Amino acid sequence: MSEKRLSLSPARFLSARRRHRSAGLVVLLFGLLAVGSAYAAFAPDNAVADNSPQSQQIEEGKKLFAVGCASCHGLNAEGGSNGEGKMAGPSLIGVGAAAVDFQVGTGRMPAMQTGSQVPRKTPSYTEAEIEALAAYVASLAPGPAVPGQESYDVSKATDEQIVRGGELFRTNCTACHNFAGRGGALPNGKYAPSLMGVSEKHIYEAMLTGPQQMPVFSDQVMTPQDKRDIIAYVKSLQEQKDPGGFGLGRLGPVSEGLWGWLVGIGLLVCVAVWIGAKGVKAKGAKAE
Incomplete structure:
Protein backbone atom coordinates (compact mmCIF):
# COMPACT_ATOMS: atom_id res chain seq x y z
CA MET A 1 0.00 0.00 0.00
CA SER A 2 2.83 2.35 0.90
CA GLU A 3 4.61 1.57 -2.34
CA LYS A 4 1.45 2.46 -4.23
CA ARG A 5 1.25 5.83 -2.48
CA LEU A 6 4.86 6.63 -3.30
CA SER A 7 4.29 5.80 -6.92
CA LEU A 8 1.58 8.45 -7.26
CA SER A 9 2.55 11.59 -9.18
CA PRO A 10 2.41 14.96 -7.35
CA ALA A 11 -0.65 16.00 -9.35
CA ARG A 12 -2.52 12.83 -8.40
CA PHE A 13 -1.33 13.20 -4.80
CA LEU A 14 -2.76 16.74 -4.53
CA SER A 15 -5.91 15.75 -6.41
CA ALA A 16 -6.51 12.90 -4.03
CA ARG A 17 -6.29 15.20 -1.02
CA ARG A 18 -8.02 18.36 -2.30
CA ARG A 19 -11.06 17.53 -0.22
CA HIS A 20 -9.04 17.02 2.93
CA ARG A 21 -10.19 19.22 5.81
CA SER A 22 -6.71 20.78 6.12
CA ALA A 23 -6.56 21.72 2.43
CA GLY A 24 -8.04 25.20 3.02
CA LEU A 25 -5.49 25.95 5.71
CA VAL A 26 -2.64 24.95 3.42
CA VAL A 27 -3.94 27.18 0.62
CA LEU A 28 -4.26 30.08 3.07
CA LEU A 29 -0.69 29.62 4.25
CA PHE A 30 0.57 29.59 0.67
CA GLY A 31 -1.39 32.81 -0.05
CA LEU A 32 0.04 34.57 3.01
CA LEU A 33 3.52 33.45 2.01
CA ALA A 34 3.05 34.89 -1.49
CA VAL A 35 1.74 38.23 -0.17
CA GLY A 36 4.58 38.47 2.33
CA SER A 37 7.16 37.80 -0.34
CA ALA A 38 5.68 40.46 -2.62
CA TYR A 39 5.64 43.02 0.21
CA ALA A 40 9.26 42.23 1.10
CA ALA A 41 10.24 42.73 -2.52
CA PHE A 42 8.59 46.17 -2.85
CA ALA A 43 9.04 47.56 0.68
CA PRO A 44 12.66 48.70 0.27
CA ASP A 45 11.78 50.98 -2.69
CA ASN A 46 8.97 52.60 -0.72
CA ALA A 47 11.24 53.14 2.23
CA VAL A 48 13.72 54.99 0.03
CA ALA A 49 10.96 57.18 -1.42
CA ASP A 50 9.69 58.09 2.04
CA ASN A 51 13.15 59.34 2.99
CA SER A 52 13.58 61.51 -0.11
CA PRO A 53 14.17 65.28 0.34
CA GLN A 54 10.77 66.10 -1.20
CA SER A 55 9.00 63.79 1.23
CA GLN A 56 10.85 65.34 4.15
CA GLN A 57 9.89 68.82 2.94
CA ILE A 58 6.23 67.79 2.72
CA GLU A 59 6.38 66.34 6.22
CA GLU A 60 7.92 69.56 7.55
CA GLY A 61 5.22 71.56 5.80
CA LYS A 62 2.55 69.37 7.35
CA LYS A 63 3.91 70.12 10.82
CA LEU A 64 3.99 73.86 10.12
CA PHE A 65 0.46 73.70 8.74
CA ALA A 66 -0.84 71.92 11.84
CA VAL A 67 0.58 74.65 14.09
CA GLY A 68 -0.14 77.81 12.10
CA CYS A 69 -2.95 77.05 9.65
CA ALA A 70 -5.09 74.13 10.82
CA SER A 71 -7.11 76.23 13.29
CA CYS A 72 -8.82 77.97 10.35
CA HIS A 73 -8.32 75.68 7.37
CA GLY A 74 -8.81 72.34 9.13
CA LEU A 75 -6.25 69.73 10.12
CA ASN A 76 -6.28 68.25 6.61
CA ALA A 77 -6.79 71.58 4.77
CA GLU A 78 -10.44 70.69 4.19
CA GLY A 79 -11.65 74.06 5.50
CA GLY A 80 -12.96 74.98 8.91
CA SER A 81 -15.64 76.97 10.72
CA ASN A 82 -15.51 79.36 13.64
CA GLY A 83 -18.01 77.35 15.70
CA GLU A 84 -20.92 79.65 14.78
CA GLY A 85 -21.64 78.09 11.41
CA LYS A 86 -19.47 80.59 9.55
CA MET A 87 -16.44 79.56 7.52
CA ALA A 88 -13.18 80.45 9.27
CA GLY A 89 -10.96 79.38 6.39
CA PRO A 90 -11.65 77.89 2.95
CA SER A 91 -10.48 74.50 1.78
CA LEU A 92 -6.95 74.52 0.37
CA ILE A 93 -7.26 71.22 -1.46
CA GLY A 94 -6.41 71.92 -5.10
CA VAL A 95 -5.30 75.56 -4.71
CA GLY A 96 -1.73 74.60 -5.56
CA ALA A 97 1.67 75.71 -4.36
CA ALA A 98 1.49 79.10 -6.11
CA ALA A 99 -1.48 80.23 -4.00
CA VAL A 100 0.31 79.30 -0.77
CA ASP A 101 3.52 80.99 -1.88
CA PHE A 102 1.60 84.19 -2.67
CA GLN A 103 -0.56 84.32 0.46
CA VAL A 104 2.19 83.39 2.91
CA GLY A 105 4.97 85.15 1.02
CA THR A 106 3.10 88.49 1.10
CA GLY A 107 2.28 88.09 4.80
CA ARG A 108 -1.46 87.86 4.23
CA MET A 109 -1.44 84.44 5.82
CA PRO A 110 -1.63 83.58 8.60
CA ALA A 111 -4.22 86.31 9.17
CA MET A 112 -4.12 88.16 12.48
CA GLN A 113 -7.87 88.74 12.47
CA THR A 114 -10.84 88.17 10.23
CA GLY A 115 -12.18 91.03 8.16
CA SER A 116 -13.54 92.03 4.79
CA GLN A 117 -10.04 91.69 3.36
CA VAL A 118 -6.64 90.57 4.63
CA PRO A 119 -3.93 93.22 4.09
CA ARG A 120 -0.33 92.67 3.06
CA LYS A 121 2.23 92.64 5.88
CA THR A 122 5.66 91.33 6.78
CA PRO A 123 5.82 87.53 6.26
CA SER A 124 5.76 85.36 9.39
CA TYR A 125 7.69 82.46 7.83
CA THR A 126 11.12 82.09 6.26
CA GLU A 127 11.59 81.22 2.59
CA ALA A 128 12.34 77.58 3.48
CA GLU A 129 9.20 77.33 5.63
CA ILE A 130 7.07 78.88 2.87
CA GLU A 131 8.42 76.33 0.41
CA ALA A 132 7.61 73.51 2.84
CA LEU A 133 4.03 74.75 3.35
CA ALA A 134 3.57 75.09 -0.42
CA ALA A 135 4.93 71.58 -0.99
CA TYR A 136 2.52 70.11 1.58
CA VAL A 137 -0.57 71.81 0.11
CA ALA A 138 0.54 70.84 -3.40
CA SER A 139 0.77 67.20 -2.29
CA LEU A 140 -2.94 67.16 -1.38
CA ALA A 141 -4.24 67.71 -4.93
CA PRO A 142 -3.02 69.13 -8.26
CA GLY A 143 -2.95 72.92 -8.61
CA PRO A 144 -0.88 75.79 -10.06
CA ALA A 145 2.81 75.35 -9.23
CA VAL A 146 5.14 78.12 -8.09
CA PRO A 147 6.38 79.75 -11.32
CA GLY A 148 10.05 79.61 -12.19
CA GLN A 240 8.51 106.16 -12.36
CA LYS A 241 9.32 109.40 -10.54
CA ASP A 242 6.96 112.26 -9.69
CA PRO A 243 8.46 115.33 -11.40
CA GLY A 244 6.01 117.64 -9.65
CA GLY A 245 7.08 116.56 -6.19
CA PHE A 246 3.87 114.92 -4.93
CA GLY A 247 2.13 112.14 -6.82
CA LEU A 248 -1.20 112.68 -5.03
CA GLY A 249 -1.90 108.99 -5.56
CA ARG A 250 -1.67 109.52 -9.33
CA LEU A 251 -5.46 109.57 -9.38
CA GLY A 252 -5.66 112.12 -12.15
CA PRO A 253 -7.28 115.59 -12.40
CA VAL A 254 -9.82 114.95 -9.63
CA SER A 255 -7.27 114.69 -6.83
CA GLU A 256 -5.14 117.44 -8.37
CA GLY A 257 -8.16 119.73 -8.72
CA LEU A 258 -9.26 119.12 -5.13
CA TRP A 259 -5.76 119.84 -3.92
CA GLY A 260 -5.71 123.07 -5.91
CA TRP A 261 -9.09 124.28 -4.66
CA LEU A 262 -8.97 123.17 -1.05
CA VAL A 263 -5.33 123.91 -0.33
CA GLY A 264 -4.11 126.37 -2.95
CA ILE A 265 -7.12 128.66 -3.28
CA GLY A 266 -8.00 128.03 0.36
CA LEU A 267 -4.68 129.47 1.46
CA LEU A 268 -5.12 132.45 -0.86
CA VAL A 269 -8.56 133.17 0.64
CA CYS A 270 -7.14 132.99 4.16
CA VAL A 271 -4.33 135.41 3.23
CA ALA A 272 -6.83 137.80 1.62
CA VAL A 273 -9.04 137.76 4.74
CA TRP A 274 -6.05 138.32 6.96
CA ILE A 275 -4.86 141.28 4.88
CA GLY A 276 -8.36 142.75 4.87
CA ALA A 277 -8.72 142.39 8.62
CA LYS A 278 -5.32 143.96 9.18
CA GLY A 279 -6.23 146.90 6.95
CA VAL A 280 -9.47 147.55 8.85
CA LYS A 281 -7.61 147.57 12.17
CA ALA A 282 -5.04 149.99 10.78
CA LYS A 283 -7.76 152.44 9.59
CA GLY A 284 -9.49 152.23 12.95
CA ALA A 285 -6.30 153.05 14.76
CA LYS A 286 -5.69 156.16 12.58
CA ALA A 287 -9.26 157.39 13.08
CA GLU A 288 -8.79 157.33 16.85
Missing part, protein backbone atom coordinates in the same frame (compact mmCIF):
# COMPACT_ATOMS: atom_id res chain seq x y z
CA GLN A 149 12.09 82.80 -12.49
CA GLU A 150 12.01 82.60 -16.28
CA SER A 151 8.22 83.04 -16.12
CA TYR A 152 8.31 86.51 -14.52
CA ASP A 153 11.79 87.83 -15.29
CA VAL A 154 11.34 91.17 -17.10
CA SER A 155 14.88 92.51 -16.71
CA LYS A 156 15.33 92.36 -20.50
CA ALA A 157 11.87 93.62 -21.45
CA THR A 158 11.82 95.91 -24.48
CA ASP A 159 9.96 99.22 -24.79
CA GLU A 160 7.53 97.50 -27.16
CA GLN A 161 6.71 94.86 -24.54
CA ILE A 162 6.21 97.55 -21.87
CA VAL A 163 3.83 99.46 -24.15
CA ARG A 164 1.93 96.26 -24.93
CA GLY A 165 1.80 95.46 -21.21
CA GLY A 166 0.33 98.90 -20.57
CA GLU A 167 -2.45 98.21 -23.06
CA LEU A 168 -3.22 94.87 -21.41
CA PHE A 169 -3.11 96.46 -17.97
CA ARG A 170 -5.51 99.25 -18.91
CA THR A 171 -7.89 96.69 -20.43
CA ASN A 172 -7.87 94.11 -17.63
CA CYS A 173 -6.60 95.75 -14.44
CA THR A 174 -7.33 99.49 -14.20
CA ALA A 175 -10.98 98.99 -13.22
CA CYS A 176 -9.74 97.88 -9.79
CA HIS A 177 -6.08 98.89 -9.45
CA ASN A 178 -6.48 102.26 -11.32
CA PHE A 179 -4.32 103.23 -14.29
CA ALA A 180 -1.27 103.90 -12.09
CA GLY A 181 -1.46 100.64 -10.13
CA ARG A 182 -2.12 102.44 -6.85
CA GLY A 183 -5.20 100.40 -5.94
CA GLY A 184 -8.81 101.39 -5.48
CA ALA A 185 -11.97 100.85 -3.47
CA LEU A 186 -14.37 97.95 -4.06
CA PRO A 187 -17.87 97.24 -2.65
CA ASN A 188 -18.51 95.95 0.89
CA GLY A 189 -15.38 97.42 2.44
CA LYS A 190 -13.01 95.60 0.11
CA TYR A 191 -10.31 97.09 -2.05
CA ALA A 192 -7.79 96.35 -4.77
CA PRO A 193 -4.34 96.75 -3.20
CA SER A 194 -1.60 98.96 -4.53
CA LEU A 195 0.94 97.24 -6.76
CA MET A 196 3.78 99.47 -5.62
CA GLY A 197 6.56 97.46 -4.01
CA VAL A 198 5.09 94.09 -5.06
CA SER A 199 7.65 91.66 -6.51
CA GLU A 200 7.43 90.29 -10.03
CA LYS A 201 6.95 86.77 -8.69
CA HIS A 202 3.98 87.70 -6.54
CA ILE A 203 2.34 89.70 -9.35
CA TYR A 204 2.59 86.64 -11.60
CA GLU A 205 1.19 84.37 -8.85
CA ALA A 206 -1.69 86.77 -8.25
CA MET A 207 -2.69 86.61 -11.91
CA LEU A 208 -2.28 82.84 -11.89
CA THR A 209 -4.32 82.11 -8.74
CA GLY A 210 -6.74 85.04 -8.35
CA PRO A 211 -6.47 85.85 -4.62
CA GLN A 212 -9.47 87.30 -2.79
CA GLN A 213 -11.55 89.43 -5.24
CA MET A 214 -9.14 89.15 -8.15
CA PRO A 215 -10.19 86.96 -11.11
CA VAL A 216 -8.01 84.07 -12.25
CA PHE A 217 -5.99 84.76 -15.40
CA SER A 218 -4.97 81.23 -16.35
CA ASP A 219 -2.61 80.51 -19.22
CA GLN A 220 -5.66 79.76 -21.38
CA VAL A 221 -7.11 83.22 -20.65
CA MET A 222 -3.86 85.19 -20.63
CA THR A 223 -0.67 83.71 -22.03
CA PRO A 224 2.56 83.70 -20.01
CA GLN A 225 4.00 86.32 -22.39
CA ASP A 226 0.99 88.57 -21.74
CA LYS A 227 1.61 88.23 -17.99
CA ARG A 228 5.28 89.13 -18.43
CA ASP A 229 4.37 92.21 -20.47
CA ILE A 230 1.96 93.37 -17.75
CA ILE A 231 4.64 92.83 -15.10
CA ALA A 232 7.10 94.85 -17.19
CA TYR A 233 4.60 97.72 -17.33
CA VAL A 234 3.92 97.57 -13.58
CA LYS A 235 7.67 97.62 -12.89
CA SER A 236 7.94 100.75 -15.06
CA LEU A 237 5.22 102.35 -12.91
CA GLN A 238 7.09 101.40 -9.75
CA GLU A 239 10.26 103.04 -11.04
